[in-house]
Amino acid sequence: MDLLWQTAVNATYAASYMALIAVWLVMIFGVMGVINFAHGELYMVGAYCVVFLYAQENFPFLLAVAAGLIFVGLVGLVMERTLFRPLRDNPLGGLIASIGFLLILQTLAVFGFGRRMGHVPPWTQDKFEVFGAILTYQRLFVIAAAIVLLAALWAFLKRSKFGRALRACAQDAEAASLQGISMNQTARIAMFIGAALAGVAGALTAPLVSPTPYIGHSIIVTAFIIIIVGGVGSLEGAVIAAVLYAFVHTFVTTFFDGVVANIVGLALMLAVLVVRPTGLFGAKERA
Amino acid sequence: MSRKSLDRKISRRKFLGTSAASGAALAAMSTGLSRVSFADSHTIKIGFLAPLTGPVAAWGKPGLDGCLIWADWVNSKGGVDIGGQSYNIEFIGYDNEYDAAKARTGATKLIKEDGVKFVMMLGGDTWPGVQEIAAREGMLFSTLLPSDLTPDSTTLLAPCEVHPIYNVTGVEWLAENKPDLKTAAMCAQDDALGKPSVATYLAAFEAAGIEMVDAPLFFDPATTDFAPVMTRLLAANPDILCLDTCYADYVHPLCEQAFQQGYQGQIISCTADFYQNIIEKTSEEFMEGFIFQFPDFDDPALNSEGVNFVNPNEFYAEYAKRYGASAWSAVSWEYASIMDLWADAASSAGSAEPAAVLEAMKADGTGKHAFGTADWWGTELFGIDNALVGNWPVVVIEGGKATIKEFRSIPAWWDQHKDLMIKHMTDLGQMWNQRG
Numbered sequence: 001m002d003l004l005w006q007t008a009v010n011a012t013y014a015a016s017y018m019a020l021i022a023v024w025l026v027m028i029f030g031v032m033g034v035i036n037f038a039h040g041e042l043y044m045v046g047a048y049c050v051v052f053l054y055a056q057e058n059f060p061f062l063l064a065v066a067a068g069l070i071f072v073g074l075v076g077l078v079m080e081r082t083l084f085r086p087l088r089d090n091p092l093g094g095l096i097a098s099i100g101f102l103l104i105l106q107t108l109a110v111f112g113f114g115r116r117m118g119h120v121p122p123w124t125q126d127k128f129e130v131f132g133a134i135l136t137y138q139r140l141f142v143i144a145a146a147i148v149l150l151a152a153l154w155a156f157l158k159r160s161k162f163g164r165a166l167r168a169c170a171q172d173a174e175a176a177s178l179q180g181i182s183m184n185q186t187a188r189i190a191m192f193i194g195a196a197l198a199g200v201a202g203a204l205t206a207p208l209v210s211p212t213p214y215i216g217h218s219i220i221v222t223a224f225i226i227i228i229v230g231g232v233g234s235l236e237g238a239v240i241a242a243v244l245y246a247f248v249h250t251f252v253t254t255f256f257d258g259v260v261a262n263i264v265g266l267a268l269m270l271a272v273l274v275v276r277p278t279g280l281f282g283a284k285e286r287a
Numbered sequence: 288m289s290r291k292s293l294d295r296k297i298s299r300r301k302f303l304g305t306s307a308a309s310g311a312a313l314a315a316m317s318t319g320l321s322r323v324s325f326a327d328s329h330t331i332k333i334g335f336l337a338p339l340t341g342p343v344a345a346w347g348k349p350g351l352d353g354c355l356i357w358a359d360w361v362n363s364k365g366g367v368d369i370g371g372q373s374y375n376i377e378f379i380g381y382d383n384e385y386d387a388a389k390a391r392t393g394a395t396k397l398i399k400e401d402g403v404k405f406v407m408m409l410g411g412d413t414w415p416g417v418q419e420i421a422a423r424e425g426m427l428f429s430t431l432l433p434s435d436l437t438p439d440s441t442t443l444l445a446p447c448e449v450h451p452i453y454n455v456t457g458v459e460w461l462a463e464n465k466p467d468l469k470t471a472a473m474c475a476q477d478d479a480l481g482k483p484s485v486a487t488y489l490a491a492f493e494a495a496g497i498e499m500v501d502a503p504l505f506f507d508p509a510t511t512d513f514a515p516v517m518t519r520l521l522a523a524n525p526d527i528l529c530l531d532t533c534y535a536d537y538v539h540p541l542c543e544q545a546f547q548q549g550y551q552g553q554i555i556s557c558t559a560d561f562y563q564n565i566i567e568k569t570s571e572e573f574m575e576g577f578i579f580q581f582p583d584f585d586d587p588a589l590n591s592e593g594v595n596f597v598n599p600n601e602f603y604a605e606y607a608k609r610y611g612a613s614a615w616s617a618v619s620w621e622y623a624s625i626m627d628l629w630a631d632a633a634s635s636a637g638s639a640e641p642a643a644v645l646e647a648m649k650a651d652g653t654g655k656h657a658f659g660t661a662d663w664w665g666t667e668l669f670g671i672d673n674a675l676v677g678n679w680p681v682v683v684i685e686g687g688k689a690t691i692k693e694f695r696s697i698p699a700w701w702d703q704h705k706d707l708m709i710k711h712m713t714d715l716g717q718m719w720n721q722r723g
Binding site: 003006007010011013014110116117119121122125127134136139208209210212213214215217218219221249250253254255257258259261262 | 340341342344345348477504505506507509510511512514515516518519522535536537539540543546547548549561564567568570614
């Protein structure tokens with residue numbers, strides 16, 4: 001029973017950071033029509049903000065996380081202005097530009113921090129038991145932060161003017177423009193929030209992983225599986241798919257092994273594509 | 288995004304232009320050339336074909352750093368005497384990113400363009416990309432992983448690290464010194480480094496009477512969250528946690544997870560690179576007694592008679608001065624020790640040509656391994672006697688510092704338990720005649 005609870009706790013943590021990363025990748029695709037391959041590297045940059053500010057310069061952890069959120073958000077703005085806006089009518093160009101940008105970010109990380117994994121000391125080693133499972137405060141903090149941020153995002157999208165503009169652009173950019181919604185401003189907001197969320201996910205989890213300049217690769221692969229399962233363009237789908245994928249992957253890893261878990265994760269994606277090609281919550285037609 | 292709109296928005300010229308530019312950029316990024324010193328007419332070039340970036344870089348880049356110290360020391364003393372002429376040594380680095388295709392490109396470049404006389408590799412997943420070139424060109428290669436050896440790879444040597452066979456010494460020492468520990472659980476990444484090491488640990492545990500509580504748990508090398516892996520390992524409450532030959536990127540989070548999930552037992556691992564960071568992530572008490580196989584070279588035990596590595600303590604001090612003590616890894620000294628063997632053989636042969644050096648190196652069936660005189664060995668396990676096997680140190684973390692407890696003989700273990708090793712290697716498809 002303890003093993004089941006521990007696995008559930010592990011899966012909840014995994015679902016939290018996966019959802020944070022995947023959910024706004026969906027929105028960026030919806031609003032800008034760009035598949036941002038550099039999204040995993042934005043996670044990496046967030047992690048390195050913590051490596052630099054917290055591990056090397058001894059700033060408080062929360063300050064380093066906040067700095068990561070803002071800095072990576074600004075990187076997102078630079079990407080939007082210099083890469084995606086000029087290539088707005090050229091989706092393949094945007095995709096290739098994002099691949100180029102990810103290589104630039106990787107190289108900058110190597111120059112700045114070396115090729116070795118970054119070392120981030122834990123900000124706390126405290127832990128507690130829940131139904132026999134051990135949960136550290138570091139992991140609890142990631143779970144709580146993900147819930148708060150995703151709830152804030154939901155409120156932003158559903159209740160605010162900017163949120164409605166974003167959803168409108170994601171559903172039909174041309175119609176949204178005809179209604180007076182500025183595509184440039186909407187894309188800026190989408191890119192800032194998306195990048196900031198990826199950055200904060202990297203910053204929050206930096207003490208729990210081994211940050212390397214190449215960590216974004218495995219992150220982006222997982223994020224794309226989640227998006228495909230959830231349905232391209234669906235924020236709710238991304239969150240639910242993140243939970244589903246995290247639980248399936250974690251349970252299979254624990255009760256079989258990690259290699260089988262990857263196969264099952266990909267099989268899940270294939271099964272969804274066969275049964276429901278648009279994903280669990282995807283619409284048939286999307287901009 | 289519909290296919291129709293995509294087609295409309297991308298012209299053929301644009302597509303070709305962006306594709307070509309991206310391809311060129313990717314090629315430039317992946318080439319990762321690194322020329323580390325300058326040649327003159329009395330210089331011999333040595334290729335260093337290993338991962339200098341990526342998750343396996345910890346077993347490549349620190350080795351190149353060590354070689355630079357070796358070259359500076361040797362060159363400052365006039366170089367290597369070959370046939371009455373002194374030659375400086377220049378290392379030409381090539382980052383294969385632990386990728387077979389890039390290793391192939393790198394080997395071709397090093398041999399054809401740079402004219403190297405010897406190529407050092409980490410091996411493993413990258414060796415299959417190079418094997419054909421090595422055979423065709425007759426180039427002398429070295430690997431840190433003797434599991435790369437096959438009867439066909441006549442110019443490939445494993446002259447330093449006999450991975451994973453030396454892992455038996457750690458288990459043997461553990462069984463003798465902590466006989467109350469009777470059960471073990473093990474995990475490994477699913478690759479060419481992880482699997483033969485799993486077979487070795489299984490053989491060593493069986494020989495020591497230590498029972499596996501579960502089948503070895505393999506995980507994807509792309510894993511970043513190790514909590515599920517550790518939960519599974521600890522589920523059967525093992526006395527010993529074996530981390531196999533996991534990369535540093537995995538050993539650190541695995542140890543942290545073990546600590547966080549309340550494990551208080553024995554840990555054994557092939558490596559514990561940058562172990563000071565693991566202690567910082569866990570505690571000195573948690574890491575006390577951690578067994579692995581790679582000493583810090585400031586260890587006084589390395590000054591004992593029989594150790595052939597030249598000035599180990601001074602080498603460590605210079606390494607720490609140049610790169611920082613925390614940059615020391617399992618391979619920091621290994622490639623340099625291979626160069627000691629190569630330089631002796633080249634001097635003895637009076638030639639730097641690969642065939643002559645190979646013949647001189649194996650002339651009497653023994654060699655000066657870093658940890659003592661050793662035998663060229665391996666026919667039963669690798670199909671060829673191209674691994675230099677002798678003693679290997681057992682290292683234990685005591686008071687936050689790696690300490691050599693003992694040098695133990697690998698051949699002595701082999702003589703008693705070789706059937707077990709062959710059985711487990713065969714079960715996991717790791718014998719030379721099973722590998723593709």
